[in-house]
Amino acid sequence: MTERSEAEERFLADYDPAAYPRVGVTVDVVALTILDRRLNVLLVQRAEPPFADRWALPGGFIKTHTDSAGRQYEETLEQAAARELAEETGLLADNGHPEAGLKSLGRVYLEQLATYGDPDRDPRMRVVTVAYLAFAPELPTPRAGSDAAAAAWVPVDELGLPSPADLVAGRRATQRPGTSRRLAFDHARILVDGLERARSKLEYTPLATAFVDQDFTIGELREVYETVWGERLHAPNFRRKVLSVPGFVESAGATTERGGARGGPRSQLYHAGDARLLHPALLRSATEEQIR
Amino acid sequence: MTERSEAEERFLADYDPAAYPRVGVTVDVVALTILDRRLNVLLVQRAEPPFADRWALPGGFIKTHTDSAGRQYEETLEQAAARELAEETGLLADNGHPEAGLKSLGRVYLEQLATYGDPDRDPRMRVVTVAYLAFAPELPTPRAGSDAAAAAWVPVDELGLPSPADLVAGRRATQRPGTSRRLAFDHARILVDGLERARSKLEYTPLATAFVDQDFTIGELREVYETVWGERLHAPNFRRKVLSVPGFVESAGATTERGGARGGPRSQLYHAGDARLLHPALLRSATEEQIR
DNA sequence: CGAATAGTGTCTGTCAGACATTATTCC
DNA sequence: GGAATAATGTCTGACAGACACTATTCG
Numbered sequence: 214m215t216e217r218s219e220a221e222e223r224f225l226a227d228y229d230p231a232a233y234p235r236v237g238v239t240v241d242v243v244a245l246t247i248l249d250r251r252l253n254v255l256l257v258q259r260a261e262p263p264f265a266d267r268w269a270l271p272g273g274f275i276k277t278h279t280d281s282a283g284r285q286y287e288e289t290l291e292q293a294a295a296r297e298l299a300e301e302t303g304l305l306a307d308n309g310h311p312e313a314g315l316k317s318l319g320r321v322y323l324e325q326l327a328t329y330g331d332p333d334r335d336p337r338m339r340v341v342t343v344a345y346l347a348f349a350p351e352l353p354t355p356r357a358g359s360d361a362a363a364a365a366w367v368p369v370d371e372l373g374l375p376s377p378a379d380l381v382a383g384r385r386a387t388q389r390p391g392t393s394r395r396l397a398f399d400h401a402r403i404l405v406d407g408l409e410r411a412r413s414k415l416e417y418t419p420l421a422t423a424f425v426d427q428d429f430t431i432g433e434l435r436e437v438y439e440t441v442w443g444e445r446l447h448a449p450n451f452r453r454k455v456l457s458v459p460g461f462v463e464s465a466g467a468t469t470e471r472g473g474a475r476g477g478p479r480s481q482l483y484h485a486g487d488a489r490l491l492h493p494a495l496l497r498s499a500t501e502e503q504i505r
Numbered sequence: 506m507t508e509r510s511e512a513e514e515r516f517l518a519d520y521d522p523a524a525y526p527r528v529g530v531t532v533d534v535v536a537l538t539i540l541d542r543r544l545n546v547l548l549v550q551r552a553e554p555p556f557a558d559r560w561a562l563p564g565g566f567i568k569t570h571t572d573s574a575g576r577q578y579e580e581t582l583e584q585a586a587a588r589e590l591a592e593e594t595g596l597l598a599d600n601g602h603p604e605a606g607l608k609s610l611g612r613v614y615l616e617q618l619a620t621y622g623d624p625d626r627d628p629r630m631r632v633v634t635v636a637y638l639a640f641a642p643e644l645p646t647p648r649a650g651s652d653a654a655a656a657a658w659v660p661v662d663e664l665g666l667p668s669p670a671d672l673v674a675g676r677r678a679t680q681r682p683g684t685s686r687r688l689a690f691d692h693a694r695i696l697v698d699g700l701e702r703a704r705s706k707l708e709y710t711p712l713a714t715a716f717v718d719q720d721f722t723i724g725e726l727r728e729v730y731e732t733v734w735g736e737r738l739h740a741p742n743f744r745r746k747v748l749s750v751p752g753f754v755e756s757a758g759a760t761t762e763r764g765g766a767r768g769g770p771r772s773q774l775y776h777a778g779d780a781r782l783l784h785p786a787l788l789r790s791a792t793e794e795q796i797r
Numbered sequence: 798c799g800a801a802t803a804g805t806g807t808c809t810g811t812c813a814g815a816c817a818t819t820a821t822t823c824c
Numbered sequence: 825g826g827a828a829t830a831a832t833g834t835c836t837g838a839c840a841g842a843c844a845c846t847a848t849t850c851g
Contacts, residue, residue, distance in 0.1 A: 804848095806844085807845100813838080816836105817835100820830080822830095823829100
């Protein structure tokens with residue numbers, strides 16, 4: 214690698230600021246959790262312009278860190294996303310086992326969603342943002358980070374986003390007029406993409422187990438599917454289907470302490486199995502999504 | 506937007522070069538086509554360091570253009586990907602109808618794949634690359650662009666990449682030792698991700714029709730699936746399945762001029778229907794992919 | 798004619814979806 | 825006891841996968 218500095222010199226000599234605009238790189242996180250049978254997303258209220266007072270996905274520029282030995286190193290995109298999420302939730306980053314392209318951060322799962330880089334998406338300068346998707350069971354009440362006036366879990370159905378049916382009909386991913394919490398930048402679009410990814414991932418991955426506790430009942434797992442998909446599922450068939458998929462769930466050999474709040478027997482407890490993909494998949498019932 | 510310059514000033518005042526490293530943004534394209542029943546990827550041979558003489562995915566930095574009125578404007582990420590692809594193939598960018606998240610460039614389909622930004626992936630500086638995936642039926646013989654010594658369609662099975670089975674077993678996405686065309690940067694990883702995305706997309710989208718001519722036979726469509734998936738399919742069942750999926754293919758009301766080269770009747774011709782998703786999907790037979 | 802391919806008919810095992818039923822627990 | 829929920833049993837229609845077979849065309 215002795216040619217590195219030489220190559221770098223040539224690169225910088227060739228670098229034409231007019232042809233290669235200065236670009237900022239940020240990460241944004243669509244963090245989802247389920248609270249009170251509703252799907253919630255973590256939002257922060259911006260304290261500074263642009264879009265001051267508007268709500269936004271937690272995120273920020275990728276940074277250079279200095280370790281204990283005084284050496285500088287740059288964070289990966291995923292580390293940046295985990296950091297941004299931790300800054301808003303106080304979660305400790307537990308460098309867990311990577312599996313299925315997901316990395317654990319405590320019990321939070323992170324995966325890359327997509328990258329958004331339209332030239333005018335940030336009025337300050339050209340900013341390309343790499344969006345990540347995070348799923349968590351129950352998370353601490355968020356606290357506002359340094360550059361945020363507030364942080365909160367917000368039910369996604371209060372944001373006036375278009376439904377999946379609207380989107381396939383060609384609707385733009387913008388909020389309905391009159392929605393109280395208006396999102397900054399193109400974050401409505403990013404959030405819509407994240408929600409569709411989450412809905413889709415429930416079909417063919419065991420992702421739903423990331424929304425519940427370590428031990429859970431089949432009914433709790435079904436609630437996750439019903440909440441994220443926004444439709445009721447047939448309980449007996451759901452149970453049979455889940456248990457028939459190899460590696461999805463494994464019996465924990467115990468039951469809940471009590472039955473349902475309004476009666477009913479105690480439920481058996483399960484924990485996540487070792488499957489990374491569900492075969493066969495749990496497919497949503499197709500409406501007219503396929504048409505056109 | 507009168508506050509734009511003010512906000513920009515504040516932003517730049519806050520900008521700490523040590524905390525926010527200078528980042529380059531590039532796009533890379535995994536362009537796939539089928540030649541002689543083999544899946545091929547478009548590669549260019551690098552003329553300059555780093556990785557001089559090594560082969561790489563076509564790509565480069567996002568640029569600022571000057572239009573006929575002398576105004577400068579920046580390209581979107583997707584426009585940059587289309588430009589990089591056009592530079593190597595001579596294809597004209599036909600601003601076609603956007604559908605299913607795909608944009609047409611002539612008869613080429615482009616979709617975003619993923620973004621790669623590990624700090625050391627480019628020895629020159631921090632470079633974040635947004636990878637795109639392109640599919641095309643038959644494409645012109647590539648010509649080397651400005652910074653490339655050569656450009657060629659290369660059968661992916663000559664690149665010594667790990668098989669899908671290797672990958673689920675935890676293999677890194679690197680090339681086998683002794684492979685003649687060694688890929689630069691982390692392009693082996695990007696290519697492997699692109700191939701898996703392509704294989705997966707054949708299952709639940711009508712993407713396969715992007716690999717064949719406007720009018721095609723069911724046999725030609727089956728060849729696409731067999732080539733991309735790398736497995737033989739049962740011809741009668743494939744035909745029945747394809748015809749049963751609403752909106753996948755529609756009869757063109759004609760047959761081929763001649764039968765098969767070695768005999769056989771003339772085939773009926775079809776063209777792509779209006780479906781954006783296949784319901785029910787054409788699923789690959791699951792091996793042990795789901796395990797672990 | 799022989800070989801190769803397109804296309805149809807049919808059977809079987811599996812599975813999704815629906816319904817009915819039993820068992821258990823809370824109020 | 826009454827209501828609600830967990831869990832199991834069973835039926836049916838749809839479909840994937842396999843095999844057999846016919847029809848058509850090229851050499």
